[in-house]
Amino acid sequence: MGNFIDKIFVMPIQSFGEKLIKFLPDLLSAVLILVVGFVLGLLLKAVLVRFFRTIGLDRFSQRSGVVAALQKGGIREPASLLLSKLFAGLVIISFSILAMRALKLVVIDDVLARFLLYIPNVFIAGVIILFGYILGNFLGRAVLIAAVNAGVKVSGLISRLVKVTVFLLATTMALEQLGIGSGTIVVAFAIILGGLVFAFSLAFGLGGKEIAKTYLEKRIKGDEAKDDISYL
Amino acid sequence: MTENGITVRQEIRDKIAAIGEADILVGIPSYNNSRTIGHVVKAVQAGLAKYFPSQKSIMVNSDGGSSDGTMDVVHATTIHDMKSILLAHRVEPLHKIATPYHGIPGKGSAFRTIFQIADALNVKACAVVDSDLRSITPEWVELLIKPVLDEGFDYVAPLYHRHKYDGTITNSIIYPLTRALYGKRVRQPIGGDFGFSGRLAQFYLGKDVWETDVARFGIDIWMTTTAIANNFKIAQSFLGAKIHDPKDPGADLSAMLYQVVGATFDLMEAYTDVWRKVQGSEPVPTFGFEYAVGLEPISVNLERMIEMFRLGLRELGGMWKGFLPPSALDALARTAGLSAAAFHIPDDVWVDIVYAFALAAHKKQMNKEHLLKSLTPLYLGRTASFVVDTRESGAADVEKKIEGLCARFEEKKAFLVRNLR
Numbered sequence: 334m335g336n337f338i339d340k341i342f343v344m345p346i347q348s349f350g351e352k353l354i355k356f357l358p359d360l361l362s363a364v365l366i367l368v369v370g371f372v373l374g375l376l377l378k379a380v381l382v383r384f385f386r387t388i389g390l391d392r393f394s395q396r397s398g399v400v401a402a403l404q405k406g407g408i409r410e411p412a413s414l415l416l417s418k419l420f421a422g423l424v425i426i427s428f429s430i431l432a433m434r435a436l437k438l439v440v441i442d443d444v445l446a447r448f449l450l451y452i453p454n455v456f457i458a459g460v461i462i463l464f465g466y467i468l469g470n471f472l473g474r475a476v477l478i479a480a481v482n483a484g485v486k487v488s489g490l491i492s493r494l495v496k497v498t499v500f501l502l503a504t505t506m507a508l509e510q511l512g513i514g515s516g517t518i519v520v521a522f523a524i525i526l527g528g529l530v531f532a533f534s535l536a537f538g539l540g541g542k543e544i545a546k547t548y549l550e551k552r553i554k555g556d557e558a559k560d561d562i563s564y565l
Numbered sequence: 566m567t568e569n570g571i572t573v574r575q576e577i578r579d580k581i582a583a584i585g586e587a588d589i590l591v592g593i594p595s596y597n598n599s600r601t602i603g604h605v606v607k608a609v610q611a612g613l614a615k616y617f618p619s620q621k622s623i624m625v626n627s628d629g630g631s632s633d634g635t636m637d638v639v640h641a642t643t644i645h646d647m648k649s650i651l652l653a654h655r656v657e658p659l660h661k662i663a664t665p666y667h668g669i670p671g672k673g674s675a676f677r678t679i680f681q682i683a684d685a686l687n688v689k690a691c692a693v694v695d696s697d698l699r700s701i702t703p704e705w706v707e708l709l710i711k712p713v714l715d716e717g718f719d720y721v722a723p724l725y726h727r728h729k730y731d732g733t734i735t736n737s738i739i740y741p742l743t744r745a746l747y748g749k750r751v752r753q754p755i756g757g758d759f760g761f762s763g764r765l766a767q768f769y770l771g772k773d774v775w776e777t778d779v780a781r782f783g784i785d786i787w788m789t790t791t792a793i794a795n796n797f798k799i800a801q802s803f804l805g806a807k808i809h810d811p812k813d814p815g816a817d818l819s820a821m822l823y824q825v826v827g828a829t830f831d832l833m834e835a836y837t838d839v840w841r842k843v844q845g846s847e848p849v850p851t852f853g854f855e856y857a858v859g860l861e862p863i864s865v866n867l868e869r870m871i872e873m874f875r876l877g878l879r880e881l882g883g884m885w886k887g888f889l890p891p892s893a894l895d896a897l898a899r900t901a902g903l904s905a906a907a908f909h910i911p912d913d914v915w916v917d918i919v920y921a922f923a924l925a926a927h928k929k930q931m932n933k934e935h936l937l938k939s940l941t942p943l944y945l946g947r948t949a950s951f952v953v954d955t956r957e958s959g960a961a962d963v964e965k966k967i968e969g970l971c972a973r974f975e976e977k978k979a980f981l982v983r984n985l986r
Contacts, residue, residue, distance in 0.1 A: 488880045
């Protein structure tokens with residue numbers, strides 16, 4: 334009977350106790366690494382906020398339209414704080430991963446290995462999207478101003494098209510970087526863009542025939558009343 | 566090749582060495598002006614012969630690579646029958662140099678070559694005149710050079726009679742702004758025809774601006790502002806009418822605004838400490854006998870200007886919200902609803918707009934090219950308003966209106982200074 338009780342209760346508890354004693358140092362290391370990660374992350378955030386403010390990141394993000402976009406999405410924090418938080422978050426995540434690895438659990442190790450390999454792709458994809466957004470805004474605004482100054486009535490539409498095209502291109506590149514349905518997305522993008530161009534060609538060709546004719550006549554024959562003003 | 570800082574060909578350097586020194590230099594920058602440059606060269610030759618017969622004079626044509634034979638015209642043009650315009654022959658011969666300039670294409674680079682030759686020849690007085698002028702007379706040379714040679718002035722700006730719709734960037738932005746900033750009433754700060762001392766030419770050459778926009782088309786405002794801000798002695802001479810070869814009216818207005826207004830704003834940055842302290846303005850000494858002149862009529866497409874303004878307000882209004890005062894935006898919205906006959910942008914609103922753009926450029930709120938090119942519809946609106954306001958006005962009335970605008974610029978300067986951080 335005593336032997337039976339030993340086998341059923343005492344031995345497993347003893348074994349669990351031994352494993353727990355073996356595991357405790359790893360757990361303590363993991364907790365310590367986690368705490369260090371948090372402290373380092375917060376310190377880094379404080380330093381980076383000052384650095385980004387010094388180099389005028391907030392002014393740049395204001396000018397490039399990033400702030401406006403963030404505000405549309407309900408984010409009111411300045412870009413310097415957001416980016417500092419992002420870097421601090423990356424540090425904390427990295428230390429959390431190290432902490433989990435310190436636990437020496439096979440399953441976690443495997444998942445972490447895959448996750449770690451994937452992180453650079455996420456970062457690059459984020460940079461591509463951000464760059465695409467800034468470039469799209471810049472080109473969209475340049476096109477808008479040029480079209481308005483040329484007297485093009487649909488300046489806003491052209492500008493938005495340029496913005497969306499550049500952003501779509503950037504998104505496609507980012508998704509390809511993440512390995513999400515790369516072939517499908519490229520094909521979809523090509524079909525959408527091709528379709529848009531075709532649709533506009535048809536619309537202009539059929540609907541705007543008269544407008545195009547009048548415009549060309551004015552431009553080529555010089556029918557448009559011009560100013561003789563010398564501005565300077 | 567550069568030798569002693571002169572970026573001209575060897576044969577030109579030899580010519581300069583052969584001439585040695587000169588008293589007067591007249592420079593003519595050109596680019597495809599074969600139709601008009603002959604007349605300009607003749608006027609300059611006659612002017613030098615008539616008014617400075619005993620001075621050693623040189624005429625320099627600095628060309629931007631014309632393909633229409635501009636330089637050939639310069640070489641070939643001489644006045645064969647001096648007796649028809651002069652009572653006495655000149656004593657000193659007139660030297661002529663025609664050379665392509667080097668560097669960034671633009672009027673500024675052409676001027677740089679002229680300054681370099683003036684410096685190398687150690688001239689006492691210089692003048693530059695545009696090569697597309699149809700109204701230049703020999704008297705222009707006297708009026709631009711004499712104040713420098715005889716009265717000790719360093720810079721002589723032109724004063725013309727122009728059609729009321731001519732020079733609208735000058736009248737609505739550059740003159741009022743320059744006057745309010747630096748306190749000198751130089752009526753044509755970007756006139757294009759100037760007189761200056763050899764000392765000032767050397768000063769200009771010493772400035773490190775020849776690889777910037779100044780080398781392109783910002784040179785006129787740069788020369789005027791640099792002279793004023795560095796306390797050189799300034800005057801202006803009445804030259805009569807300014808009539809030049811018609812330019813392509815479709816020439817990119819927004820690029821023009823970007824270059825000229827951009828150069829003015831850049832100079833505001835360079836000379837903040839100078840203009841910040843200036844209050845009000847004072848007239849500058851004026852030479853020449855002012856007389857009424859007949860001017861060629863100018864046709865204006867008012868509807869098109871107003872349409873461009875409305876389009877700009879609709880499409881760019883959101884962008885302007887970032888830096889234009891709300892009161893100005895409200896006023897613009899009201900103006901957009903007016904008919905062509907009643908179209909009006911008040912002086913106060915226009916001054917607020919120009920100062921707001923200057924502050925936005927100073928604070929780098931937006932890419933500078935985008936910012937300044939977005940001024941085009943507003944400028945067209947203001948020009949349309951000016952055309953409507955002065956439709957029945959004579960030259961004196963128009964000048965009075967411009968004077969009123971200048972006064973508003975001066976009164977509101979405190980706002981600009983206050984908001985400059």
